[in-house]
Amino acid sequence: MSIKIDRENCTGCGSCINSCLYGGITLFDGKAKLIPEKCILCGACVEACPVGAIIIKDEKKEKKIDISQYKGVWIIGEHYNNKIKNYVYQLLGKGRELADKLKVELTLILLGSELDENLEELGMYGADRVIYVKSPLLRNYYSEIYVNVITDLIIEYKPEIVLVGATPIGRDFAPRISKRLQTGLTADCTGLDIDQETRNLLLQTRPTFGGNIMATIRTPNSRPQMSTIRPGMFKVPKKMDKKPKIKIIEGKFKESDISTNIVKIIKRGKKRINLEEAQIVVAGGRGIGSKENFKIIKDLAKELNAEVAGSRVAVELGWIDPERQVGQTGKTISPRLYIACGISGAIQHKVGILCSDIIVAINKDPNAPIFEIAHYGIVGDLHKVVPAITREIRRLKEEEKVRKY
Numbered sequence: 001m002s003i004k005i006d007r008e009n010c011t012g013c014g015s016c017i018n019s020c021l022y023g024g025i026t027l028f029d030g031k032a033k034l035i036p037e038k039c040i041l042c043g044a045c046v047e048a049c050p051v052g053a054i055i056i057k058d059e060k061k062e063k064k065i066d067i068s069q070y071k072g073v074w075i076i077g078e079h080y081n082n083k084i085k086n087y088v089y090q091l092l093g094k095g096r097e098l099a100d101k102l103k104v105e106l107t108l109i110l111l112g113s114e115l116d117e118n119l120e121e122l123g124m125y126g127a128d129r130v131i132y133v134k135s136p137l138l139r140n141y142y143s144e145i146y147v148n149v150i151t152d153l154i155i156e157y158k159p160e161i162v163l164v165g166a167t168p169i170g171r172d173f174a175p176r177i178s179k180r181l182q183t184g185l186t187a188d189c190t191g192l193d194i195d196q197e198t199r200n201l202l203l204q205t206r207p208t209f210g211g212n213i214m215a216t217i218r219t220p221n222s223r224p225q226m227s228t229i230r231p232g233m234f235k236v237p238k239k240m241d242k243k244p245k246i247k248i249i250e251g252k253f254k255e256s257d258i259s260t261n262i263v264k265i266i267k268r269g270k271k272r273i274n275l276e277e278a279q280i281v282v283a284g285g286r287g288i289g290s291k292e293n294f295k296i297i298k299d300l301a302k303e304l305n306a307e308v309a310g311s312r313v314a315v316e317l318g319w320i321d322p323e324r325q326v327g328q329t330g331k332t333i334s335p336r337l338y339i340a341c342g343i344s345g346a347i348q349h350k351v352g353i354l355c356s357d358i359i360v361a362i363n364k365d366p367n368a369p370i371f372e373i374a375h376y377g378i379v380g381d382l383h384k385v386v387p388a389i390t391r392e393i394r395r396l397k398e399e400e401k402v403r404k405y
């Protein structure tokens with residue numbers, strides 16, 4: 001896109017300057033002049049100009065692409081040390097669903113060095129085809145290689161949908177690719193579907209305005225339709241009896257192709273908390289009342305062999321580690337059982353737990369929004385209810401031990 005100012009028509013009235021929030025336009029010799037470094041091409045000045053002297057041109061719209069050439073759903077995979085990340089299987093499940101609705105192929109793209117043995121089993125998770133770009137250099141992630149290789153593959157194969165994990169790595173390469181391809185990218189989606197009316201548009205849902213509303217975004221004029229999706233948003237699909245077509249591309253990359261150099265990968269000292277893969281999560285919110293009181297949550301979690309989590313308020317109050325925050329700005333989880341104690345159920349919290357199989361809420365307020373999504377609700381004081389549940393579980397375990405003995 002570009003902005004052109006017709007100096008002959010410009011009257012120098014200054015309406016455009018007042019309309020620009022970014023100081024992207026000024027007066028020079030009594031006529032409007034663009035400051036390209038500041039202009040964000042929002043078009044406010046175009047609308048403000050009373051004589052139509054400012055024109056915004058969308059060169060891309062002018063040379064419209066032929067959308068019908070684009071077919072297929074792609075997932076861009078990720079691995080660490082050649083172990084495929086769990087969220088890739090979750091995306092394959094969703095990708096399969098979308099591909100079936102569109103009646104097209106589902107392809108997984110992998111860039112790695114020693115993934116050969118894992119390729120066949122990817123069919124069991126729904127992939128019709130795996131394109132594996134292989135090079136010893138791809139043991140680690142390099143932004144430039146990912147961007148160059150994936151962009152070239154997209155240009156060659158023309159998929160209509162490209163899904164990427166909203167992980168630090170996905171968030172790094174996906175926007176660069178979308179910029180190169182001049183297409184839209186919807187970040188941090190929580191839901192994906194195919195538009196019933198057009199039968200070809202991807203509906204990309206994500207929280208917006210601080211998570212207060214859910215927006216559904218479409219990419220009608222460009223291809224591919226690109227989205228990043230947070231790990232934990234979808235379930236790993238049930239395995240199916242399927243073998244994918246496999247295409248291996250030997251990447252001829254050299255060290256000199258990379259401008260960054262990985263000096264050292266430092267493992268975290270602490271045991272990593274994997275909330276995304278936990279089967280049972282017990283979480284506390286403001287209702288817990290203090291850091292010390294979190295002990296009752298930890299006690300229950302211990303009995304259930306569960307992970308402990310918290311709401312953002314619990315994190316902000318310093319009651320629990322930020323790594324354990326669940327929700328829009330924390331982790332998205334999909335446990336078999338989620339127990340929310342003293343958590344009101346704000347939308348930003350709910351988006352992180354919607355994939356839980358069973359949600360149990362304990363809250364003294366019967367109107368707390370958490371009860372809208374809870375499968376089981378206990379209205380009461382958590383300081384009495386939680387220890388009572390813990391005691392009961394201990395008692396049942398003891399009984400079980402005695403019975404077995």
Ligand SMILES: Cc1cc2nc3c(=O)[nH]c(=O)nc-3n(C[C@H](O)[C@H](O)[C@H](O)COP(=O)(O)OP(=O)(O)OC[C@H]3O[C@@H](n4cnc5c(N)ncnc54)[C@H](O)[C@@H]3O)c2cc1C
Pocket residue numbers: 210211284285286287288310311312313314325326327328329330331341342343344345346347348349352362363364365368380381382383
């Ligand atoms: C951009 C943005 C991103 C956000 N991201 C997140 C996020 O990722 N995760 C997140 O959690 N929040 C997030 N929030 C904050 C969110 O809006 C809420 O403020 C937060 O979730 C509330 O936390 P809470 O439920 O612990 O506290 P509150 O809303 O204060 O709720 C406390 C609850 O405890 C109950 N209670 C109190 N005492 C007891 C008792 N003795 N027994 C039983 N129940 C009791 C109360 O009835 C109440 O329902 C975000 C907000 C914004 C604007």
